Amino acid sequence: MSWMFLRDLLSGVNQYSSGVGQIWLAVVFIFRLLVYIVAAEHVWKDEQKEFECNIRQPGCENVCFDYFFPISQVRLWALQLIMVSTPSLLVVLHVAYHEGREKRHRKKLYVSPGTVDGGLWCTYLLSLIVKISFEIGFLVLFYKLYNGFSVPYLMKCDLKPCPNTVDCFISKPTEKTIFILFLVITSCLCIVLNFIEVSFLVLKCFIKCFLLKYAKKFKSSVCERQSLRCVECDETGAPSLLQNPHAGLALSTPQQQEPKILCDTQLGQT
C-alpha cells in the first residue's frame, strides 16, 4: 500500500469528471502528490535528529520537539492529501451502484451510468463541497497549530525537564517554509478550482431547469390560446380579441378536436 494506490483510485475518477475536475486532478497529482513524494518528504526526513536545543539536559530536546510539533507538518500534508482526494470516490461508488443496478435488473435503466444527472449530480456536488471543507479545514488547522505558515529558525522552550528557558534550533527552517507556502498556494488553487466547478454545475442545472420550464410554459400557453379562441367564438359569435385567421382550418391535435368541432359548427350556423 503506497501512494500508487491513491493514484490508481483517483485515475478511475477521471472519466466521470468535468473539464475543471480533470484540471483539479492534474494539479493534485503533479503539484501536490508528486512534489510531496520527490521533494517535501526528504526535507522533513531528519527533523527530530537535527532538532537541537542549547542544553545537555537529557529529555529536554524530546519534550520541546513534541511541544512545538505535536504532529509533523509533512504528516499533516499527507493526511490532507488523502482526505481531499477521497470525496471523489463517492462519485465512483455511485456510478458503480448504477452499473450494479443495471446488471441486476438486466436492462438499461440509465442513459449512461456515468452521466452527471439527477442523483449523481447531487453526489458530485456533495463531493465537491466536502473537498472544499476539508481543504479549508486543514489550512485553518495548519495555521492554528504552527502559528502561521512560516517556520522560525529558533524557538524558546521552558518545559520540564529543561532547567530554564532554552534556545532550540529547527533544521532547515527556510526550506520548510518554502514548501509549506507551496502547499498553501496549491491548496488555495484547488479550492478555487472546486468553487468554479460547483458554480458551473449549479449554473448548468439552473439553465436546464429554466429552459425546460420556459419550453413547457410556452407550449401550454399556445394550447390555452387555441382553446380560448374556440370557446370565445362559440359563446359570443362576435370577432374574438385574438385574431386567429386559421380558426376554421383543420387541427391535427386530439386535445383540440372538441373545441374545433364547436368552432366549425358555430361558423357553419352563422
Added chain:
Amino acid sequence: MDWGTLHTFIGGVNKHSTSIGKVWITVIFIFRVMILVVAAQEVWGDEQEDFVCNTLQPGCKNVCYDHFFPVSHIRLWALQLIFVSTPALLVAMHVAYYRHETARKFRRGEKRNEFKDEEDIKKQKVRIEGSLWWTYTSSIFFRILFEASFMYVFYFLYNGYHLPWVLKCDIDPCPNVVDCFISRPTEKTVFTIFMISASVICMLLNVAELCYLLLRICFRRSKRAQAQRNHPNHALKESKQNEMNELISDSGHNAITGFPS
C-alpha cells in the same frame, strides 16, 4: 507515485510533438530525471549530517546550514523538472478536448466520411495547426521561461554554480566567525555543472523548436500568398467554365456574355 508517473503524463504528449520536441523529452528524462534519481540524490543524501562547523555551540550548525542552503539543490532541481514538464500538459489537454469535440460531432453524424469509428479518432495523430499551434507555442515559451527563471534563482541563491569547501558563518548563536565545511563539494560542483548544462541544452532545444514552428508558419503563409498571387482567378475561372459547359450541353446555344477574363 514518482517520476515514472510524470513520464507517463508527458509521454502521451510525445506523439503530437515535433522531432525537436521528442528529442527534448528524451534529454529531460535521461539526462536530468534519471541522473537526479540515480546519482544526484545519493550525493546530496547526507548533506546536513555531514555539514560540520568548527564549534560545539548547539544550534550554530543548523543556523549556518539554513543560511547557506535555503533550498537544497536537489529540491530545486526536482521543482524545476516538474515546472518545466507541466506546460506539455496544456498540449495534452488541448488534444484531449479536440478529440472529445470530434467524437461528439461524429456521434451527431457530422464527420462520418473522415473517420471509421470513435477508436479511429483516438488513434489519429493531431497536426500542430490552428489553435493547437498557439497552445504548443505558448507551452514552449513557458518552458523556456521556467528554465531561465530556475537557472537565475540557482545563480542568485548560491552565488554561482561552484560549491566552496569552506564557508564562514557568524550568525547567532555562533559565538564568533566559525568555519563550516560542506560534504563532498567537488562532486556536488560536478553534478551542478552537469545539471546546468543539461538545462542549457534543453533551453536551446526549446528555442530551436520555437524558431522552427515560427518559420514553418511563415513559410506556409508565404506559399499560400504566392499561390494566390500567381493564379488570382484560378478558382473562379474553373467554376465559370463548369457552368458554361453545363449550359452548352443543356441548351445547345452559346448564351454566355460578358464573361470576365
